[in-house]
Amino acid sequence: MAALEVVKTRLDRIGLGEFCLEIHSHKSKKKEILKELETTITNTRELEIESEEEFNKMEQLKEELNRYIDLLHTPYGKIKYTPYYLFGLKERSLLHFNSRRLPRFKVKDPEKVTIKDWNIIHSQLRDISELLTLIQPINSNPWRNCKPDQIYPTDQEDIEQLTRTSTDLLDELNNRISYLVKITGVKPPETLDDLNKSISSAEVVAKSLPVEKEVILGDSWDIEQVEGYKFIRDLESLNRYDKKVFTRLDKRILDEDIRVLLEEYKSHSSRLFKFLSRDFKKLKNNISSYYKENLPSNEIVISDLEEAYKYQKIRDEIRKNDTSGRNLFGHYWGSLENTQSLIDFSQWIIPFKDGLSKDLITPESIEIVSLGVNSQEIEDNISEINRIGVEFKKTIEDLDGYLHFNKQIFLARSLEDLHFQLDVFKTEIHSLHKWSQFIQGLNDLSKTRAEGMVDLIYSDILNPDDVSPCFEANFADSLLETVFYTYPEISGFIGKLHEKKIEDFRLLDNNLIELNRHRIIKEVYDRRPPLNISASPNSQLGILKSEFARKRGHMAPRKLFKETGGLIQKIKPCFMMSPLSVAQYLDPAGMGDLRFDYVIFDEASQVKPEDALGSFLRAKKAVIMGDTKQLPPTSFFDAQSDIDDDADNQLNSIKDMESILQLAKSRGFPSKMLKWHYRSRHESLIAVSNQEFYSNELLVYPSPCHDSKDLGLKFVHLPDTVYDRGRSGKNLKEAGCVVQAAFQHYQKYGKGKSLGVGTFNVRQQQAILEELELQLRLHPEMEEFFTSSQDEHFFVKNLETIQGDERDVIMVSIGFGFDQNHNLSHNFGPLNYDGGERRLNVLVTRAREQCIIYANFKARDIELKPSSSFGLKALKVFMEYAETKNLESIGGPGEDTESPFEESVYRFLKSNNYNVHKQVGCAGYRIDLAIVDPEHTGRYLIGVECDGAMYHSSPVARDRDRLRQQVLEGLGWNFHRIWSTDWYRNRGESQRKLLEAIENAGKTPKSDRIVSDHLKVEKLVKEIEPVKDKIKSSNKPMDKSVESEVTDYKICSSIDVDSTVELPQKSMGEISKAIVQIVEVEGPIHNEELIKRIKTLWGIKRAGKKIKDILSSAREMAEMDGDLLIKDEFLYPVNQKIIVRRRSKGQPTNIKLICDEEIAEAIKMVIRQQFATPPDELKKQVANLFGIKVVRAATGDRINSMIKELIKNGNLEETANGMINLTSK
Known part of the structure; x- marks a missing residue:
């Protein structure tokens, strides 16, 4: 039970003991168990965490420190x-x-x-x-402007020929252009694009009609251009009427007042007795005289007169504007019968005047036009220019095929630049x-x-x-x-800021353990079920409240745990039991409701596999802690509970058995060696064990305090004492010396340092206890130091029972030694047998600060033989080291640095005349660089560490940035850290800081170079005294706490696809892309919702079969491309965690539109927050998470079906009382 008692004592000391239920064989009375449970559930300690933000800050600092060094490497x-x-x-x-x-x-x-x-x-x-x-x-x-492909010799010949041809064609083209300018007067072109404009202008000149200069130079076509256009329209109308009317009428009629004739004819022809009218007859004869043939019908006559009247009216209007006509048309104006000549003239003069205004046609062209042009000559020259231009461009295009100079840009040059560039190509x-x-x-x-x-x-x-x-x-x-x-x-x-983070982290992390204790206390308090609520008698809470109220007739512990085990676990989450009490009090039939997350086997080297089986079956995971180099299971405790005279005989005859630790190790369970030796505060206390049993694999940091009287391994030789061999088997005088030393210890330290005594056999243990009892009768004032009521109380144990205990000071009474005849027997009890070395290892490693060995012999008195046991050999090494402090030495400084960066720092220090050692350290840890103290060459002035491989070798911030350096600084080390990022960004500044650190270390007084490893930190947690009758719990209504974890359903309101183009006209790839974007926002999403979203985004009122077929094909394409997953009617994003989403009005609240996975996650979310829940309530709360306020039959059936499915696949289970709970795994 020692290990459990040690754990319980430590938990009590830090305030966590009340949450542990001790169920040892001697602490298992019904009333005591119930009283302990009632006390815990009703006890109240108000805990205030002054700043949760500070705790989060520490976690953030740890993350930042780890991430920087990880990312750097x-x-x-x-x-x-x-x-x-x-x-x-x-x-x-x-x-x-x-x-x-x-x-x-x-x-x-x-x-x-x-x-x-x-x-x-x-x-x-x-x-x-x-x-x-x-x-x-x-x-x-x-x-420079050419980007040719690979040029072969034949290509180069072709390019050279094309360049010559291009130059010749360009020369010919320039000659033709010059002649065209001469015969037309158009503006000479600068580029080939200008040439097209010049040709168009020349074509206008070629189509010119002889006309007076005044008409061309006048501004009539500039000012009265609209009037000119009206003349042309009127003339075209005259032509049209002429062809339509005057094929039947003679134009002599134009001398008549046609309007009068028309009105009279209309008047007479409409009368009933018009044939009797003499005037009408006379009128008809007059009109008939103008017809070339017989007089047509009245309707035709009226129509002809109307058309003739329009003609007459337009003609008279034109005659009134004769001056404007002559200004616009020159000598072409005059005969209204030849209107086509006026139209032809207007179609020429307008582009000519336009060219003139744009300087494309020069004043020289006016002179040429006024004299008359040779149109054929101009047209022939233009044709030649076009021919040469085509050939030239074709040659340039061929040249561009080799040189890739971008022919469009190349041809946009001036004709002069073109010629120059072609000449350069040739040369x-x-x-x-x-x-x-x-x-x-x-x-x-x-x-x-x-x-x-x-x-x-x-x-x-x-x-x-x-x-x-x-x-x-x-x-x-x-x-x-x-x-x-x-x-x-x-x-x-920034290095300075990073170091500040490390310092902050150290201060905060030093308080982490205490902070976590209080966080655990608050967490357990908040999880406790309230007693001040009504509960059905048959519920777990009802049963437990009833047991609390009973005066007698309580349930047996075994039945109590079976009926209310799950609830008891919330009150006492930690059960402290021996393998025997597990079998005695935990009914296997009730195991489904009373399972543990972890079972921790402490001192597992002493637990038999068959004893551990019951505990294994009741936990999800197991942590097996122990040391195969320490005491294994034995038969010693199977039949021995008290010290008696036969105990040593049994102890000598016991056999070691296989432990659960060895079994787990042999079966290949994942294992981890804890290499940091935490107990010994002086390397001499662990040095022998590290060498003899652990192959020097333990991380041990040397202490600068080699000769302290209060630290380390000590040997007290008692030559006057006698081992009573063959009779009592005791060394009484040695026992007396040990008791006197224990009195002196408490007189010196009081209760400030704990003390324990270990012996090599049961009889020496008995001798010391008897001597202690006698001395306490003589000195009752010392009894308070030897009571078992205080933490880490005094004990006297033998090497079979001391495992699991530790004290600040351990006194070891060997007992064995020289007898009354001064003979030394080499029989040291179980130490001589196989496995005896494990017992020795346990015994000599119980001390934290000091271990004192009492014996009447020395190491040289032990004579080893080839057949001597490992235990005896180890005892001799241990005794010799206790006497002389001589042990195999550990290697010195190394010769090589671990990286080029460290080498550069090393060379910098050497260049400043410092004596520098590389890779300084022992037992698994080395310092990158260390400066030797010039005044004391046996010690280092300062250690220099970089953020290289050694620094990065510790992935945990606590080890790397606090514990490791804190331990070393506590041993007297002074450190300076070089950050490679700073070094590269500002090498000079980093070097200056390094030299300053070395200089300051040399100025530190020698007495101040050994500092305490205890850092003073401001407490973040404050405990307030319990408030009577005030129960404080942080339990919150389920609907608030669960819904706070639910995110709102997000509607996809925009996509990176043009939705202005109708959907059937979009490519399948773009539609697939749109679907993927919607699924990434809303997935998992039902196909109906997807179609609805597509309709909204595209503005489609109705999605018919064609639209649905298109969307179906696009979905399949997206799935084939691996952009989404399709299951039944739902589309899922790739590699996205399923989350529960709250639907609001207008969002898909129909349960059929929610996928199974999201419903399952909602069910588990409710149970995780509320634990076991009745099915009907569970359905209602799950629906509420989705925004479904009324649970109708379809909704309830769907959720219930999912609950059954989760039970079937093992995610949920139905408890004995019909509630639904998460499966205990």
Whole structure:
């Protein structure tokens, strides 16, 4: 029971003991169990956490400290370069450019660059650098605007011939253009585009009609152009009426007043007796005289007169504007019968005047036109120009096929520049091959991640040897930019601030254990069921309340645990039991309601597998803690409960058995060795065990205090004492000395240091207890120090029972030794047998500060033989070390640093004349660099640690940034940390700080160099005295706490697809993309909801079969592309966790539109918050989470079906009382 008692004592000391239910065989009375439960459930301690924010800050600091060092040494991207390496890459490039500006560009997706890509890029850059030496300067290279492919010798011949042909054609074209300008007077063109305008203007000149200069130079067509257009329209109308009317009528009628004739004829012809009218007859004869043939019907006559009247009216209007007509049309004005000549003239004069206004037609053209032009000559010349132009452009197009100079831009040059460039091509043809190789190199480079280098190289701002450094620097920047963007822990790093974080973390973390104790207390208090509520008699709470109220007739503990075990666990979440009490009090039939998350076996090396089986069956996970180098299970305790005379005989004859620890280890259970030796505060207390039993694998930090009287391993030789061999088996005088030493211990330290005594056998244990009882009768004032009521009380135990105990000081009474005849028997009880060394290991490692050995012999008195047991050999080593402190030495400083960065720091320190040792340390931990104290060469002045491999070797912030350094500083070490990020950003400042730290360490008084490892921290947690009759619980209504974890359903209101184009006209890929975007926002989403969302986004009123078929095909495409998953009628995002979402008005609250996975998650969410729940209430609360206020039959059936499915697949279980609970796993 020692281990359990030690644990319980420590839990009581830190305030967690009340949540542990001790069910040992001697603490298992019914009333005591119920009283303990009632006390715990009704007891109230108000705990106030002054600042939850401070705790969160510590967690944040831990995360930041861990992430910085992890990220600094984590390979990034496919190229696997660490940020640390990238800093060096950039630094190397900056050194190359020195004071020159580094040209910048962005490397696209640098994280995708592989080492193969890197090598290919560097090979290409080397080739380009060599070519640059041949073709620079690029800005004045004759081929700078050409981007040819590979140029072969035959290609070069073709290019040379095409250049000559182009030049000849251009010369001929210029000659023809000059002649055209001469015969038409048009403006000479500067470019080929201007030539088209010149040709159009020449064609206008070619179509000119002889006309007076005054008409061309006058402004009538500028001012009265509208009037001219009206004349033309009127003339066209006259032509139309002329063709329509005067085919039957003679134009002599125009001399009549046609309006009068028309009115009279209409009047007479409409009368009933018109044939009797003489006037009408006379009128008809008059009109008939104008008809070329017989007089037609009245209707035709009236129509002809109307048309003739319109003609007459327009003619008279034109005659009134004769002056304007002559100004507009010159000599063409006059005869209204020839209107076509006026129309032809207007169609020519307008574009001519337009060309003249735009300077495309010059005043010389007016002179030419006024004299008359040779249209055929102009047209022939234009035809030749067009022919030559086509041939020239075709030749340039062929040339562009080789040189790729962009013919559109090339031909947009002036005709003069074109001629000059073609001449340059002819004269520089010999350099084309080098340029083509250079362009080919840039083309190849543009297909890599170094494509940004192409523009920099082409801009002619890089020297040949700048190319590779420029890329490396920009690659480092680009990749670091992605690192910085993703991980601000590196981008925002400042060493001073980081050290402040470490200091804050140390202060906060020092209080973490105490803080967590109070958090646990509050957590358990908040989980306790309230007693002040009504409960049915048959419920677990009802049964327990009834038992509390009973005066007698209580349930047996076994039945109580069976009926109310789950509730008891909420009150007492930790059961402290022995394997025997597990079998005695926990009914296997009630195991379903009383299971534990963990079973922890302490001192598992002493637990038999068969004894552990019951505990294993009642827990989800097991933690088996123990030491195979310590005491195994034995038969000693099977039949021995009290000390008697036969105990030592049994102890000598016992056999070791297999433990649950050894069984677990042999079966390959996951295991972890705890290498940090936490108990011993002086290395001598563990040195022998570390060497003899643990192969020096324990992490042990050397103490600078080698000769302290109050620390370490001590030996007291008692030559005057006698071992009573063969009779009582005791060493009474040694027992008396030990008791006297115990009195002196308490007289010196009082209760400040705990004390325990260990013996090698039961009889020596009995002798010391008897001597202690006698001395306490003589000195009753000392009895208070030896009572068992105080924490870590005094004890006397033998090597079979001391395992699990520890004290500040342990006195070991060997007992065995020289007898009354001064003979030394080498029989040291179980130590001589197989496994005896384990008992010795247990006995000598119980002390935290000091271990004192009492014996009447020395190590040299033990004579070892080849057949001597390992236990006896270990005892001799232990005795010798206790006497002389001589043990195998541990290796000294190393010769090599772990990284180039550390090497650079080392060389810097050496250059400043410091004596520096590399890799200083022992037993698994080494300091990167240490400066030897020039005044005391046996000690170090300061340790220098970098953020390299050794610093990164501890992934846990507590180990790396607090415990490890705190232990070392507590031992007297002084430290300075160098941050590589700071070093690279500001090397000079980092070096200055390092030298200052060394200088300040040398000024520290020697007495101040050993400091305490206890840091004073401000407490974050304050405990308030219990308030009587006040029960405080943080239990909250389920609907509030659960719903706070539910997110609102988010409707997809926009997509990155153009929805203005009708859906059937969109490509299947775009529709698929839209569906994926909707699913990413709303998934899992029912197909009906998806169609509804598509309708809304596209503005579709009704989704018919065609729309649904399109959407079905798009869904299948998205699934085939791996962009979403389809299950039944639901669409799911890829790799997205299912969450519960609250639907509001207008959102899908129909239960059939919610997928099974989301319903299952809601069910489990409710139970996680509320524990076991009746089915009807569970259905209602699940529906409420989805925003369904009224649970109708369909909703309840769907949720109930999901509950049954979860029970079937083992996620839920139905308890004995019909409630639904999460499965105990």
